Amino acid sequence: MKPPMPTSPSADRSAPALMRVPERGRADAALKRRLQAIWEAPPGWRGLLSTVDHKTIGLRYLVTAFVFLLLGGVEALLMRVQLAGPNGTLLTPEQYNQLFTMHGVTMIFLYSLPMLSGFSNYLWPLLIGSRDMAFPRLNALSYWIFLFAGLLLYASFSLGAGPDAGWFNYVPYSGREFSPGPNADVYAMGMLLLGVSTTVGSVNFIVTLFRMRAPGMSINRVPILVWGTLTASVANLLAIPAVSLAFLLLWMDRQVGTHFFDVAAGGKPLLWQHLFWIFGHPWVYAVVLPAMGIVSDGLPTFCRRPLVGYSAVALSTMATMLLGFEVWIHHMFATGLPNLALSFFGAASMVISIPSAVAVFAWIATIWLGKPVFKAPLLFFAGFVLLFVMGGVSGVMTAAVPLDWQLNETYFVVAHLHYVLLGINVFPVIGGIHYWFPKFSGRMMNERLGAWSFWVMFIGFNIGFFPMHISGLLGMPRRIYTYAADSGWSSANLVTTVGSFVFALGILMFIANVLWSWRRGAVAGDNPWQAPTLEWSIPSPPPAYNFAVIPSIESRYPLWEDMLDETPQRSQLEEGLLLTQGRETIGSTALDAIPDVILKMPGEAYSPFFLALFLTGALVGLLLHAWWLAAAMTLACAASLLCWMWPSATLLQRMPMVADTEAGGA
Amino acid sequence: MPLALKIAASPPDAGDSAPFNYFLHSHGPASTPTLYLGWVLAAVCAAVCLLVAGLLAYAIWRRRAAAERDVIGDPRRSLRWVGIGTALSTVVLFGLAAYALVVLAEVGAPPRAAALTVAVTGYDWWWRIDYGDGAQRFSTANELHIPVGVPVRVRLDSADVIHAFWVPQLAGKTQMIPGVSNEQWLQADAPGLYRGECTQFCGAQHAHMSFDVIAQSPADFAAWRARQQQGAAPPPPAIAARPAPSGAAMSQPADAGAPRPVSIAGPALFMDRCAGCHTVRGSEARGEHGPDLTHLLDRRMLGAGLLTNTAAHRIDWVTRVQRYKPGARMPDIALSGAERADLGAYLDTLQ
């Protein structure tokens, strides 16, 4: 049964159709070759600067973020050597202050979210049955801005001008009077850049989720990683403006002479803390919820059964994020706010653990009722569950207001935040790399080295960070470059230093595994784990077009439908929409994924790279007080945007003109 | 001076080896309810971790009947356990939250009116402590004396950046925010020495900004206060000969035998080099940038908890402060050998 001829309202038969019935069928080798030619990026420098392939961008994010993880780790190890014993002399106070600040900035902004963005960028279209993200060029832009922001921060750091007032950057210390150097300005400009990068990335994820799912993938069938990233992205849209504004106001106070935080003129230092933490608290959920999603999607594969309580876990993801906006004051319990306000926020901070408890029990139940497959990813995911709970309960302790008056700003909080950040972000990330490495590269990682690296990391982590609870309970404050011999903190610190090096060894083992396996690992095939979700139905690594045939979906675990046999319906993976008239994918309704438009996707473009470059240049101009440079760069940004936004006939943003058809189509 | 030595010499408390250990030691009603709250929370949290670890281990390693195909459990049954676990967690959390709120009410405000109000101002990187007002007003630095057994209100201000005041074994901490006057209370139920420290990153020497709280019997406290309210005694009249050369003078312990002779150069040197920043009530030195030195020898430590207060350390601090506390607002003051002896002898009179 051949599909009817496409209809066109235009009398001119050479004009492209504004409406057509999407072609359906099966994909043969010829079709796949045609799709590859349509979707493949050009080689060499051209491809490097102009690619909009979400898989390439995803890998770039993963690699770049991991490099920043290593840099942040080196900073941490230097600090640990300094703190291994009392009265350390390795570092001066100024050096130490830059190190602890850069460690925080690097891990929190240059590693934790970009790493998850890397996973989501690579995987989302594969998980939802699409050929691309909603905004391919925006995707490239968010990566380039992230890279340039990181380069700006590290270039400045190497010159001794990196941020040095703590990643919280409290005023008045970070104001001009007490931090006259450029350090806080560098931080401000870096944060403005990262804010843009993360915001456009979030926009991309949200629109992709609501518009680009394969037919039949209703909202209750998407993987939990998608729920996690979606929730984080919505939160980022609402939270990032707070910190961008805070840094802009700080820069203005420092360089323009405004008085937002200037006590003498009516400004308030607490305004900084409010704006910063109104962003900061939702942010910490944004950097863990997608990672929790990785585990929720990975555990079923290694327990040979669906996730227990999918809906509960999805709802708990959203509930956690929502509550995450109501608790920022728990970072400010010691600021002298009225006890009534503190009571409310303290109670909310304890209650926010309840949705997390739902997820923890769901994971344990999934393992309990499943048949564990003892591969490296399972180790990381199971280890994560324990570290999650340990980090979570130390958070419950700090949520109790009077106890927080003791624990706040001590190493107890440092222990808590590392348990939650490494436990809930790093361990799932490493497990996720083990899990999806075959899909990215077509090869398996070494299983024995993977298991060993897990145990070294897990043991090293706990030896390193558990004693921080102790030193915190013994009264050791944060952010001190040394301590006296009679303070009682020496033993705990020495153990922590040893543990941190053991953990670093585990990371090195993991890196060795990745590097070796990328070229020499066993060939993987499409679905080496016999996993249930869509990304495992296409080759490893995936072709440029992802899906030769856009599938239609009938359940959460399309590749397990025969095994689960829950309903008679089956997802249709071999036959479906072909969409081969250029770069195309299907757009569908937000909740039920009923197709409603054939989307034309943009191809390679240089404008994202240049826009990122010019934006960075404009902010560097502000940094250097080179106003002419800032103005010129802003104009260049406008020009890049104009090129980007110019309506394209290929994308059917406008009707083609005669000139377009004569030139063979724009 | 004798008092300072007395206190340093006697073991302050059982928590001496870990003077900031608030988890096991509390010496007043502003911190004791929190101590118990901490134990209960820690116990519950540890129990939860052990329980989850046990469940996880069992889930992973429990024996499973071999089956040819994967057996998928009844989804509703498995959800029930998720529900039970969550419900239990909720009950426990609400209970802990209620307990925490009760403790908040207990330690958030003193049980009765404060017997004493002290104003503490945070500076980079030392503590200015002001008592009383009007003619009875006096300032000291880095050492807070309080009477035992009564609530003391501490008013907290900052002269520059955000600091935080914390005496772990007596009370929780509160930020000192410029432009805002915060308050907290504390109470010591036993006489002794309690250590305190700054707990909000405030710059290069945040690590070296501690202070002492000395709790005394009411009589001792009254005596201390009376002595503090007096200005410095004028130095004994000059003796003709200059003191011994620098080496000998510095090696002499401050309290050994007769007071050192004070040449007339000492006070003049102080006025010339130190009075711009420091105050000595009873003299003409009225500097406001650094600690009040009127009763310098009364303090246990120098430099906000950095060095013990001995004659050698006093001169060392003056001449090499940047070595001990790089970045401190006080510069190294270059002194010749004779000047060291003169100044040292003068400082020895600030009892």
Next chain:
Amino acid sequence: MNDTAALNVADDAAARDDSALDRPLPVGSAGKLSSGWFGLIALIVTEAALFGYLLFAYFYLYAQNRAAWPPDGLPDLRIPVINTALLLGSSVLAWLAERAVKGGRRTAALVWTGTAFIVGTLFALIQLGEWHKKTYDLTSHVYGSLYFTITGFHLAHVLVGLAILLLLMAWIAFGYIEQRRHAAFTIGVMYWHFVDAVWLAVFTSLYLTPYLFGGLS
């Protein structure tokens, strides 16, 4: 799955809901089905949050300041009210322009868009005039910092909106925007409406609430 089973299932699927897959679908950037439209909504959400935080900073500092607020007394409302009306009017004009585009009336679209541009420019000029009349500036005191920063943020958005209106006019003239495809116009005009809505919030906060809170400073 063997082939027979696959075909059977495919037929079932066809019977079931592939009516959805067998009808013609729009192709490309089709008005409010386009990705760009959704992208703009997301952008509006985040920009609205930004203005929300700006106004939060304003009210926070207002509540914490004992000094007279505003320092030069209650603001004179006459010009700002007129200016607000102008901006709202320009939204109406933009809406008329969009109707003209949808109706295929090119000249009318150009005229309405151009008029919206002129009225918007008038708003910006009057706002600059208001700035000029102030006896203080960004660095005078905290109120000055807030006033000029908040209205400055808004004015920057107005300038971007004016550039967009100009661009839309150019694209109408080039024939890029017409009845069948005009997603860019819908998106651009929505941005302009957003800028106007933000002004309502800014106007209320900066100009009206001092009257509301009257003698509370």
